[in-house]
Amino acid sequence: MKKESKVILGYKVERPFIISGPCGAETEEQVIETALELAKQPIHLMRAGIWKPRTRPNAFQGAGEVALEWVKQASKLTGIPVTVEVSNHKHVEAALKAGIDVLWIGARTTVNPFTVQEIADSLHGVDIPIMIKNPVNPDLELWIGAIERIAKAGIKNIAVIHRGFSSYEKTIYRNRPNWEIPIEFMRRMPEIPIICDPSHICGKRELLLAVSQVAMDLNYDGLMIESHNNPDKALSDAKQQITPLQLGELLGKLICRSTSIDDILTLRMIEGLREKMDKIDFDILDLISKRMDIAKAIGQYKKENNITILQAERWDEVVQNRMLTGLEKELDKDFVKKLFEIIHQESINQQTIIMNADTNEIKSTNS
Numbered sequence: 001m002k003k004e005s006k007v008i009l010g011y012k013v014e015r016p017f018i019i020s021g022p023c024g025a026e027t028e029e030q031v032i033e034t035a036l037e038l039a040k041q042p043i044h045l046m047r048a049g050i051w052k053p054r055t056r057p058n059a060f061q062g063a064g065e066v067a068l069e070w071v072k073q074a075s076k077l078t079g080i081p082v083t084v085e086v087s088n089h090k091h092v093e094a095a096l097k098a099g100i101d102v103l104w105i106g107a108r109t110t111v112n113p114f115t116v117q118e119i120a121d122s123l124h125g126v127d128i129p130i131m132i133k134n135p136v137n138p139d140l141e142l143w144i145g146a147i148e149r150i151a152k153a154g155i156k157n158i159a160v161i162h163r164g165f166s167s168y169e170k171t172i173y174r175n176r177p178n179w180e181i182p183i184e185f186m187r188r189m190p191e192i193p194i195i196c197d198p199s200h201i202c203g204k205r206e207l208l209l210a211v212s213q214v215a216m217d218l219n220y221d222g223l224m225i226e227s228h229n230n231p232d233k234a235l236s237d238a239k240q241q242i243t244p245l246q247l248g249e250l251l252g253k254l255i256c257r258s259t260s261i262d263d264i265l266t267l268r269m270i271e272g273l274r275e276k277m278d279k280i281d282f283d284i285l286d287l288i289s290k291r292m293d294i295a296k297a298i299g300q301y302k303k304e305n306n307i308t309i310l311q312a313e314r315w316d317e318v319v320q321n322r323m324l325t326g327l328e329k330e331l332d333k334d335f336v337k338k339l340f341e342i343i344h345q346e347s348i349n350q351q352t353i354i355m356n357a358d359t360n361e362i363k364s365t366n367s
């Protein structure tokens with residue numbers, strides 16, 4: 001397989017770009033010991049949280065400014081560049097003064113445009129690579145807004161980190177990956193490298209390999225994985241951290257498939273299948289458009305006969321029935337449900353427009 005190299009954050013590397021290191025810098029020994037072990041693994045950048053935004057006030061919040069020297073020392077001993085998280089302008093100033101190589105903005109900071117702007121302002125005239133994690137909530141525009149603020153400050157080397165999104169609902173993940181959001185990000189900003197942080201998505205080390213593999217198969221540029229010399233004793237995020245040796249094992253198991261199709265036969269096969277797929281997509285759109293015309297005709301009858309748009313029983317029947325048919329066709333139940341919810345919402349929007357054609361105020365339930 002052809003090795004592909006790419007410039008990520010100013011470093012020319014072969015994919016995947018690997019960032020690893022402890023969730024939090026706890027002691028000088030822990031940072032140095034972890035770094036020396038990590039140096040035996042194929043990593044490009046070492047991470048350590050020294051100011052940690054924590055949910056509860058009594059949790060370990062990182063060792064603070066003193067740890068900048070530990071991190072720099074680790075870099076000197078191993079030759080590996082280092083990155084720390086910054087959450088305000090004071091952090092930026094201290095990290096720049098200490099000569100940290102790369103900075104990252106955490107998920108809890110990306111949510112706040114004022115804080116991101118404060119960080120951006122403190123970066124004017126500075127040439128340092130910046131990584132921006134997704135905001136904790138699944139809001140792509142907020143993520144892109146943070147990138148724009150940092151880019152406007154003159155920062156040239158920017159990468160993003162997908163660390164998943166928090167949700168009240170309990171799932172197997174600590175933070176749901178919502179892969180459709182980073183995929184849409186790649187479509188909107190193809191020039192910005194994207195790194196996956198399986199540690200904060202998974203919350204437990206057992207899931208790391210599977211999520212890392214998904215990221216590789218979605219053509220991510222790199223991975224940020226937390227590692228610690230003694231993960232079970234870590235003062236933060238103990239369950240998701242692994243030893244540098246385990247990191248090496250995980251990377252050894254990862255399959256990095258090629259992003260380009262070099263073999264002409266494979267290319268033809270895939271192109272043939274894609275042509276069929278394109279045709280089906282047009283058919284789907286054609287059918288949805290026909291379905292919408294029917295919804296509009298029904299909307300007209302509802303209007304003339306003063307009937308409400310939503311008929312809950314009918315809708316429940318549709319959902320149940322479509323999910324059953326979907327199951328027979330080996331389609332995922334939740335997927336079919338979501339699909340019909342979107343179609344149904346659009347029918348309601350169209351019928352709302354028809355119902356209220358004479359009133360200017362109410363055009364659609366969705367706008």
Ligand code: PEP
Pocket residue numbers: 023049052053105106107108133163200
């Ligand atoms: C971290 O990387 O340790 C961290 C605090 O992550 P996040 O900003 O993704 O919560």
Ligand code: MN
Pocket residue numbers: 023024200226236237
């Ligand atoms: Mn962490």
